[in-house]
Amino acid sequence: MSRRSFADRILDAALSGEATRAAIRDELERERDARSAREGRRAGDRWYLRQAVSVWAFATRDRWLGTPWTGQTPLLVGGRERLIQDLADGVRTLRRSPGYSVAVMLTLALAMTATSSVFAVVNGVLLKDLPYPDGDRIVRFDALRDGVPTQGGLDYPTIQDWRERFATVTSISAYQASEGVYVGDGIAEVWTGQATDRDYLRVTGIEPFLGRWYAGTESGLGAQTIVLSHEIWERRFGSDPGIVGRTIDFAESTWTVQAVMPSGFTILGEPFDYWMPIRRTQWSESRGTGVFQVVGRLEEGVSLEAARDELAAISANLEEVYPGEIRDVVLRRAVDVEREPVRAVLWVLFGAVGFLLLVACANVAGLALARTESRREELAVRRSLGATGRRVASQIVVESVILSMLGGGLGLVGAEVGVRGLLALAPPDLPQRAAIQTDPTVGFFALIVAITCGVAFGAVPGMRATRRGGLRPSAARSTSRASRRTHAALASIQVGLAAVLLSGSALLLRSFSEMSAVETGFVEPERILMVEMGLGRDRYGSAQEVLTFQQELMESVHALAMVESVGLSTHLPFTGSRLQAAVVREGEPYERGKGPQMGIETINGAYRDALGLELSMGRDPTVAPSGVEASREVLVNETGAALLWPGENPLGRRFSFDLDEGQVPADSTLYTVVGVVPDVSDGGLDHDVRPRAYYDLRDFRRQYSFITGRFFYLTVRTAGDPRAAVDPIRSIVRRLDPNAPLRSVSSLEALVRDTTLPIRFRTVALTLFAVLAGLVAMLGVYGVMAYGVQTSMRDFGVRLALGAPASGVRAAVLNRALVVVSIGLVGGLVGSLALGPLLESLLFGVSAWDPPTLLTVLLLSGLGGLAAAWIPAARASRADPVRILKAE
């Protein structure tokens, strides 16, 4: 009946008296079983675990305070009074050794700063609950494309079917990204928001700060109501308490403010400026047109697996009714989706600071051991006066815990800065940033770690002190030899741990270097400026109005002295965010869902010149004048040409494409390839180049009017620093249309650099920890060699007196160091190989077991260790035999 679990092991560790243990376990198990019968097995097991932890905590406390439970031995001899006395004695003793105390404190403070800082990030991002009630019950539905989840991609009719049929998931809500221009007090700015179903807010369970969420609509156009974010309400409306019910002009229409959300409200980690009811259009009504994202809430007590089973059953059912129109969908917890991209790297960093802390603990254990050796006579006297070995050991442990807690306290203060540093390094899309702080949980973690470290490094000299060394010279020598071996082992451990960190850091540095060396294909991206523009629908309702503005803008910008060429695109290069469509070569049959995919990019003006894309072959497309049929000529990139016509000349070849899944393209929409351009990076340096076709916007619009061109990226190649063109361009835009805001401005080089932010974050952080660990390990090697030399000075003196060369003595010391370091490096190599798979997903262009990288780290670590031993070796070789023997 009893199931041996983690809780059982905790109880076994807590209770050592057989009768007491059996009785308490029996009682707890009975209560657990009774609860399981009443409330379910999970509830019973959770209660059992909580009680096991509380029993362990109280039993341990009582052992320390001298009131152990029946059958247990006290941990601290003499109870609470002795503890207080030990604390007072410990402080006095440490004050007499300021050098030692400061060295230990600072070493631990350094490691604890790193550990507490990383834990604060891990806690905020991965461990804390979402800021909504039962946030882990929020789930997302995402369509699968080639087995990979895409964001959303779902159609409204399917969503309505789910709403009617699902029992395990409620509040199923569709939503879409939305944006528009708000003009107020003469200032135009772009707001980003969401168009949502009315149930959307029920998913989070958060109520508005003012007003009520909109009732929404199930059919027809959305009501003209808007919900504002707290930040927008404060910033643009002066925190007006009467805002609810007021009308505002937004996105070329009039809206009634329905509510204001609380401060800091985010949906799934993203802050938005507004929410409005979803607008149903012809696009949204067709099954198979996937433009929505969907969230829902798991019912109380329902598992994700049960919901997934229900989804599979419903999908199978719908497929029978609508064959071929039902997408594969994956159901995941929203919190998992948010955390997934950063989970691996954060745990790797946490492991890394754990290694750093171990290195620091091994280092200070060595210092503590050396100090205990220097107090050998004092301790021997105390033992002879009646103090037991355990009493002496507990005093040493108390001293260590005092230092460790002081170091931990300093580390916590340092973590305030450390967290800010990590956040500054981290990519901007790190989830739950607001939850990352040095809060009581981090403080409690630091306390536990500090106490554990203090006990651990104090136990090393403590165990040594329990031995009856006495004052006999022979005993002193053997104790010294044993101490040297322990010191050497500690140094080897430090070297091994540091080597693992250094290997990881070296691999990440290689990855960063490989990624930075990837050819983007852009020519001199540091001279290319990208200006994001958005035009309002009221002034630019027709294609001609949009094109006229674009033309005037490009001509005015081209007239600037520093500008070499100007063009524009409706998509941002390098971000991968563009339309994809299935393509069909001329004369080939079309099979829905099959065939190659190609990206669509619509461009205008001298876009190709601005990006520096020279034609590999052919010419630019001709644009037919308005009123004449479109020319339907396109450029393709080299990957696209190789995909469609491998090994052949693509010029003059034709193809059509299926922009909306389900629509069979007509013959009249054949496009002719007239030119080929080189590949440019797509979606990041670590992404492969994808096939792409470039269409002239003026031509494309005639066929596909949903590409309005109102949102576009002006692409400007400048003669010098592109930042010099920003203000002149801003003035031009203001002159042409004061209500047309510049949404963002950046150089292409900055965009490229931003995609390396994630790898830069982990590389810099891990390298910092690795270098710290390496330095501490070098200090450890120095310490052990210095200690070894000091205790062996007599031997060196004798050797030199007998005629041994100084170089020989030096070599002997360095050989000893080589042994210590080599043992550490062997362990480090094994550790690196074993932990390699954990790092694999974070690397680019290099394997986790890359031999040159690992061997280089081993070699440099070895040299570092020998360098650390050089000074003690030199000191040994300069020993004055006369002085030493006189002192004897």
Place this chain on the structure above:
Amino acid sequence: MGGRSGLGEFEQLLLLAVVRLGDQAYGPEIAAELEQSVGRSVTRGALYSTLNRLEHKGLLTWEPAGGADAGSGAARRLFDVTPKGVAALRERREALLTMWDGIEHVIGGSS
């Protein structure tokens, strides 16, 4: 008020619960009694720690009793208040009654 009994509030409640339960004064029953009578929920760690402390002070004792129930061969611990524990409880009661005397009209309620 007599000598100091050194009884904390929770220790007092625990001893009283043991007295009330009589020959049913096992750990879980004591916890249930506290919860039902005074609405005090207690973790098992705190419960066993306090029982242990009272035993150290000589106010409580226990004996193995009724262990061989289905599913477990462990003897349960049946707790009982010692004469010293009874004396300590009486002392606390006297002290409280003395302090309450004459102020019911101020605080109100029945004693």
